[in-house]
Amino acid sequence: MGLEPETAMPPILNVTDLRKSYPDGFEALKGIDLQIDAGEILALLGPNGAGKTTLISTICGIATATSGTVTVGGHDTIKDFRAARAMIGLVPQEINLEPFEKVISTVNFSRGLFGKPANPALIEKILRQLSLWDKRDSQIRALSGGMKRRVLIAKALSHEPRVLFLDEPTAGVDVELRRDMWEIVADLKRDGVTIILTTHYIEEAEAIADRIGVIADGKILLVEDKAKLMARMGKKELEVQLSQPITEIPASLVSDRLRLSDDGTALIYSYDTQSERTGITTLLSDVAAAGLVLRDVVTRQSSLEDVFVDLVHEGETR
Amino acid sequence: MNWIAVKSIYIYEMTRFFRTLTQSFISPVLSTSLYFVVFGAAIGSRIQEVEGVSYASFIVPGLIMLSVITQGISNASFGIYFPKFIGTIFEMLSAPVSFLEIVMGYVGAAASKALFIGLVILGTAYLFVDFEIQHPFAMVGFLVLTCISFSLMGFIIGIWAGSFEQLQLVPLLIITPLVFLGGSFYSISMLPPVWQIISHFNPVVYLISGFRWSFFGAADVPIGLSLLAIAGFTALCLSVIWWIFKTGWRIRQ
Ligand SMILES: Nc1ncnc2c1ncn2[C@@H]1O[C@H](COP(=O)(O)OP(=O)(O)OP(=O)(O)O)[C@@H](O)[C@H]1O
Numbered sequence A: 001m002g003l004e005p006e007t008a009m010p011p012i013l014n015v016t017d018l019r020k021s022y023p024d025g026f027e028a029l030k031g032i033d034l035q036i037d038a039g040e041i042l043a044l045l046g047p048n049g050a051g052k053t054t055l056i057s058t059i060c061g062i063a064t065a066t067s068g069t070v071t072v073g074g075h076d077t078i079k080d081f082r083a084a085r086a087m088i089g090l091v092p093q094e095i096n097l098e099p100f101e102k103v104i105s106t107v108n109f110s111r112g113l114f115g116k117p118a119n120p121a122l123i124e125k126i127l128r129q130l131s132l133w134d135k136r137d138s139q140i141r142a143l144s145g146g147m148k149r150r151v152l153i154a155k156a157l158s159h160e161p162r163v164l165f166l167d168e169p170t171a172g173v174d175v176e177l178r179r180d181m182w183e184i185v186a187d188l189k190r191d192g193v194t195i196i197l198t199t200h201y202i203e204e205a206e207a208i209a210d211r212i213g214v215i216a217d218g219k220i221l222l223v224e225d226k227a228k229l230m231a232r233m234g235k236k237e238l239e240v241q242l243s244q245p246i247t248e249i250p251a252s253l254v255s256d257r258l259r260l261s262d263d264g265t266a267l268i269y270s271y272d273t274q275s276e277r278t279g280i281t282t283l284l285s286d287v288a289a290a291g292l293v294l295r296d297v298v299t300r301q302s303s304l305e306d307v308f309v310d311l312v313h314e315g316e317t318r
Numbered sequence B: 001m002n003w004i005a006v007k008s009i010y011i012y013e014m015t016r017f018f019r020t021l022t023q024s025f026i027s028p029v030l031s032t033s034l035y036f037v038v039f040g041a042a043i044g045s046r047i048q049e050v051e052g053v054s055y056a057s058f059i060v061p062g063l064i065m066l067s068v069i070t071q072g073i074s075n076a077s078f079g080i081y082f083p084k085f086i087g088t089i090f091e092m093l094s095a096p097v098s099f100l101e102i103v104m105g106y107v108g109a110a111a112s113k114a115l116f117i118g119l120v121i122l123g124t125a126y127l128f129v130d131f132e133i134q135h136p137f138a139m140v141g142f143l144v145l146t147c148i149s150f151s152l153m154g155f156i157i158g159i160w161a162g163s164f165e166q167l168q169l170v171p172l173l174i175i176t177p178l179v180f181l182g183g184s185f186y187s188i189s190m191l192p193p194v195w196q197i198i199s200h201f202n203p204v205v206y207l208i209s210g211f212r213w214s215f216f217g218a219a220d221v222p223i224g225l226s227l228l229a230i231a232g233f234t235a236l237c238l239s240v241i242w243w244i245f246k247t248g249w250r251i252r253q
């Protein structure tokens, strides 16, 4: 244990050709393949209705798959559902809690449901970590929305899952709590927990994920290492600010990589960081040759958000 | 078998019950008392003895059955419908529990509540009338079996129901008439012959008759038939639940 190279470890979550049609005939998952290694954080991005929640529900046993297989820690989620589900924690997208129940009893209940004997010390630790300890005897209905979401997280953590699904954990949560959540996720990762989270906040994926998956229309468009993805898809822009605004790009400079800013005070040149020759040197000498005077030069890197939007559009037009 | 989960569900459900203990306790005591005042004292004084016992004592077993049946159904149907309705059922479905364990937790709790109410009514009845229980073990056996089988039925209704209206529908349209026409307040032998025959198609008649036999030693139908009826009913509910379990009907999307 521990000495094996990581590549020798089988994936902790293995989804093979998973399909799901709802009773109304709508096919929400159209053959999903996904492998996730132990201890990694995967952020699943995708537009509304892409199938993120359906994918998680099908893996966790809330919805039944039409075909395909899922294994968790090598256990089939249907044939060996006890072993598989015992490893999984789920924080659902919707806040589903019993309004009249006390925080502590609903969290204890979750642990019991997963067959684990009571462990007050652990529950206290979790509730403290989520700043819920002072609220432990409050009824759920007396909590704010953000607190309720944290109760859902506490319930999922109460039975010490090895794989944690977070379905939009930071939707409708304030900035501070979002940072707290990221910290909790980092802590869990340190303990070796594998995390799959869905989010619409791209900066969230950028901040905490190891790999990014993009799903649209029931299909996985890509799953890739975050850094590699950014590097591969990342375009850089060079903004050449001019001391005098111009109305159009001089004929000697015209190229499809170059455009003029709306106010005419800057030329914007986009280039690929991966390519051998960026063309910047040529551009700058051509600018000088055209008689334009430079005021300043700025570079910008496109964000994951741009990458994501590009991908989903590609997916749609495909 | 995930016993800890069964215990957790059971305790969770029972806590809900004890949280509203006063309501759970007062309403059966009050309604039983009213039944005794109205049927026992007011009407009963004009009715001669039924099968050798005073009318007020005669209605005790029927009253207990009436409450136990309605309580078992409403507790169990509400118990499983509520998490479906507010969405907390997701946790049950994603937990390493089998359907059998879910049923044991919910039905066990619902049956316990019904049994508790049944015993409270029995106690209340003692305050109003004198009676002896001739076959106490059979009495407890009938009571427990009835609690369990009607809680199973309630569980099925709770799984089936798509709205609160539907949740009320079956108990209101089917169970209440069957129970009232099942001889809670009269002996089948008091009916005109045609209605006696029709009554024999009402399963509740067999339950109440058997239960009354355990009190007074007299019955409308042979005791063996009563036992068969309750066993058959339990088996029917169990097989429906087994089928629900197999198909995930109305629970898993
Ligand atoms: N119970 C259901 N019956 C029929 N169709 C459903 C059901 N649940 C979801 N769908 C459909 O399946 C598709 C995927 O829904 P899903 O909830 O998985 O999307 P999502 O990616 O989680 O979206 P969001 O970002 O809005 O949460 C949608 O088109 C949705 O309408």
Ligand SMILES: [Mg+2]
Pocket: A052, A053, A054, A093, A167
């Ligand atoms: Mg969703």
